[in-house]
Amino acid sequence: MSRFLFIFLAFASIFTTGCVPVTFDEPMPMNRRNLDHFPSSLQGSWASEDDDVMLHIFRDHFSLQESIFLSDSVILRKYKKKFVVSVQLEENKRFWEVFQASLAGDSLTLLTLSWKDEDKKQKIQSILGDRLEIFFDGDIVDSTSFLGRKDSVSQVHASLLNNSEFKELMEHCADTIGTYIRVQTGI
Numbered sequence: 001m002s003r004f005l006f007i008f009l010a011f012a013s014i015f016t017t018g019c020v021p022v023t024f025d026e027p028m029p030m031n032r033r034n035l036d037h038f039p040s041s042l043q044g045s046w047a048s049e050d051d052d053v054m055l056h057i058f059r060d061h062f063s064l065q066e067s068i069f070l071s072d073s074v075i076l077r078k079y080k081k082k083f084v085v086s087v088q089l090e091e092n093k094r095f096w097e098v099f100q101a102s103l104a105g106d107s108l109t110l111l112t113l114s115w116k117d118e119d120k121k122q123k124i125q126s127i128l129g130d131r132l133e134i135f136f137d138g139d140i141v142d143s144t145s146f147l148g149r150k151d152s153v154s155q156v157h158a159s160l161l162n163n164s165e166f167k168e169l170m171e172h173c174a175d176t177i178g179t180y181i182r183v184q185t186g187i
Contacts, residue, residue, distance in 0.1 A: 019116035019175070022124065022156045023095035027086035029079040029163045038062070038076065042083065042101065044187055046108050046180035055108075055180050056187060079163065082170075095157060099177070100170055106182035111174040115156040120173045124158070127168055131159040 027034070037059045046055040056062065061069040062085075070076055073088040075096075081103070086096045100111045115121060115134075125132055135155040160166055 019114035020153050021097045022113040027075040028098045032077040035076040045184040047183045049179045108180045110177040114175050123173045133157040
C-alpha cells in the first residue's frame with residue numbers, strides 16, 4: 001500500500017467511518033485557483049469538541065495522525081468564506097473527495113458529502129438528477145434506481161454543472177465531520 005493511500009485512508013476513516021463519500025470530477029469549487037498554503041487564519045492547533053482528536057494546520061499541510069501535504073493530489077481552494085480541500089482518490093484518479101472548512105472566530109467546522117442518510121440521499125438525487133452515478137459492488141445503476149436496493153453501495157459520483165450546485169449540496173446535504181476549537185495559533 002502506498003504511503004499516500006495509507007495516509008488518505010487513515011484520514012478518511014477518522015472522518016467518514018461507515019459511509020461512502022460522494023466524489024466529483026474535479027477539485028471543488030470549480031474554476032477557482034489552487035492555494036499553495038493554508039491561510040494564517042486556519043493555521044494552528046485545533047481540539048475536537050467531541051473527542052480527543054487534535055487537528056494541526058500548518059502553512060503547507062495538516063496533521064491528524066499523519067501529515068498530509070498540499071500537492072497535485074491534495075488541493076486547497078477558497079469559495080466565499082469557506083476553504084475546501086479536495087483529495088484525489090488513489091484507486092481512481094479521475095475522482096475527488098472534498099472536505100469543507102468554515103471558520104467562525106476560534107471555531108472550525110469541517111464538512112464532507114457522504115452517502116448515508118436517506119433524506120440526504122434524496123436531496124442529493126433531486127439536485128443532481130441523472131448526473132449522479134451510483135455504483136453497487138462496482139456496477140453502475142441510474143440515479144433513480146438506488147431506492148430500495150439492499151446490496152452495498154461501493155461508490156457515488158456527482159457531475160456538477162456549476163458552483164451553485166456545489167454550494168447547495170454542501171449547505172443542504174453535507175455531514176458535519178466535527179467542530180474544532182482553536183487551542184494554539186500559528187504553529
